[in-house]
Amino acid sequence: MNPKLFDVKVVQIRQLTPRVREYLLTTADGAPLPTWTAGAHIALHLTSPTRGLVVRHYSLIGGSGLQDDPPNTYRIAVQREEHGFGSNLIHETFKAGTTLRIGPPVNSFALDRSAPKVLLLAGGIGITPLVPMARSLLRRKRSFQMVYSGRSVDQMAYAQALKEMCGEVLQLQCSDTDGMLDIKKLLAAQDPDTQVYVCGPTPFINASIQAAKSLNWEEGRLRSEAFISSVLAGDTPFKVSLKRSGRDVEVRGDESLLDALSNARIPVFWDCRKGECGLCATKVVSHDGELQHRDRYLTDEEKQQGQSMCLCVSRTNGKSLVLDL
Ligand SMILES: Cc1cc2nc3c(=O)[nH]c(=O)nc-3n(C[C@H](O)[C@H](O)[C@H](O)COP(=O)(O)OP(=O)(O)OC[C@H]3O[C@@H](n4cnc5c(N)ncnc54)[C@H](O)[C@@H]3O)c2cc1C
Ligand code: FES
Incomplete structure (x- = not known):
């Protein structure tokens, strides 16, 4: 244990x-x-x-x-x-x-309370880490704005509680009544000293990062946490062959490579299970399809070279993969 x-x-x-x-x-x-x-x-x-x-x-x-x-x-x-x-x-x-x-709490999305202004930006269930951030900023009477976007108010967790807690500082953007949130317009309207925290599904985060890039924001001004999952809709099964132990393991479309190896009792190091710590990074020997790198640990260059991959979130869209395990 x-x-x-x-x-x-x-x-x-x-x-x-x-x-x-x-x-x-x-x-x-x-x-x-x-x-x-x-x-x-x-x-x-x-x-x-x-x-x-x-x-x-x-x-x-x-x-x-x-x-x-x-x-x-x-x-x-x-x-x-x-x-x-x-x-x-x-x-x-x-x-x-x-x-x-x-496991004990881990914070890879910490709030810098010294920022002069803060924008908390949530997409759907991505509201969860932003609730304690809003509470912390309110208590310290810090200047902030919160924008919470979702499909409809009845599907947005904590919408009413946040209205009561934050008052005018909160903007609810419900796509059924208000239309889709224009993230680029929202970011463009921020003062230059505003620090942004964004959380939500991967497409929401990606759209925010793209918007910040297109506005030439310096790195670090927008901090994000993606609710990354170990599998995505459309992921396909494949066989992983282990070069050193000589074993083959089938990975289903709805399970991660790490889960498949752990369930086959192949010892693999891991910690975060969300592509951040790098502990599960493993050497790739060969693969017949594309490697789908979904971690934040390897650099873009390392991902392009394809010599290693993080087993907790990354996989292949091919039929077989050989690892140095
Ligand atoms: C740091 C962090 C914090 C998080 N905080 C929260 C939080 O506060 N609240 C919260 O709800 N979540 C949170 N998450 C996300 C959470 O950890 C899980 O990823 C989420 O609950 C989905 O897990 P799952 O096992 O239900 O989905 P998985 O089984 O992992 O599936 C992931 C996605 O693939 C789709 N999928 C899977 N199999 C199929 C299939 N056969 N056909 C079609 N589609 C399929 C599912 O619809 C799902 O959207 C957080 C994630 C991280 C990394
Ligand atoms: S376990 Fe941390 S990157 Fe895979």
């Missing part, structure tokens, strides 16, 4: 929207949980009878309105994804009293 992991218990479940449920997790004995800062997330280590270990990440919300949760409580909100394995497992199996194993 990973020594960093510990158990918590589900104590409360709340339906926030038709697809999003909020879970309150606490320690069984009331002991405080590890502290964290706005933007952090935890990893849920779930066990499925059919898939074995399933690890999924969820951002910490931290409280209700301006009120903090007690130190023995973590609050997360999970959106059920159509065909998504982990989110369905959570929605279907978590009940009050369920015990689960989690």
Whole structure:
């Protein structure tokens, strides 16, 4: 067992929207949980009878309105994804009293509270890490604006709570009534000293990064966290052959390369499982299709060279891949 992991218990479940449920997790004995800062997330280590270990990440919300949760409580909100394995497992199996194993909070999306002005920009469920950021900025009376875009207000988690908490600082952009958010126009209207935090699905992040680039923003002015998942719709199965151990493993279209290897009991190092730490980066011997690099660890040059890949998020669209394992 990973020594960093510990158990918590589900104590409360709340339906926030038709697809999003909020879970309150606490320690069984009331002991405080590890502290964290706005933007952090935890990893849920779930066990499925059919898939074995399933690890999924969820951002910490931290409280209700301006009120903090007690130190023995973590609050997360999970959106059920159509065909998504982990989110369905959570929605279907978590009940009050369920015990689960989690990793300590990690923050790769920390808020710099010294920025003179801040724009918090959320796409859909990407609102979750931005809620504690808004709470933190409000408490310190910092100047900020929050733009929360989604399909319709009834599908946007925490929309009402944020209206009450943020007042005029919040702009809700519902595509059914207000049309699509024009990200480039929004960024172009910001003062030069505004720091932007953006979170949401990968296409939303990519559109924001593209808009910042086209406005010649310096690197670092827009910080983002993509809710990257280990598989995407349309991913296809392939065979991975391991050069050193001589084994072959089939990777299904709906599982990651790392999950397939772990379930076949092939020892592989990993930590973040979201393409950031590089611990799972492995030498590629050959491949018959294109390598689909989805990590943020390897440089663009390394990705082009195709000599290694991060097993937690990257895969191939071909039929076979040979790794130096
Ligand atoms: C740092 C971080 C923080 C996060 N915070 C949150 C959060 O606060 N709340 C939240 O809800 N999520 C959050 N996520 C995303 C979360 O970790 C999961 O990726 C998400 O719940 C989807 O997992 P899943 O197992 O349900 O989907 P997966 O099974 O991993 O599938 C991923 C996608 O592929 C599609 N798909 C899979 N199989 C098929 C198929 N056969 N046919 C068609 N489509 C398919 C699914 O629809 C889904 O959209 C976060 C991610 C990261 C990295
Ligand atoms: S486990 Fe961190 S990049 Fe794969």
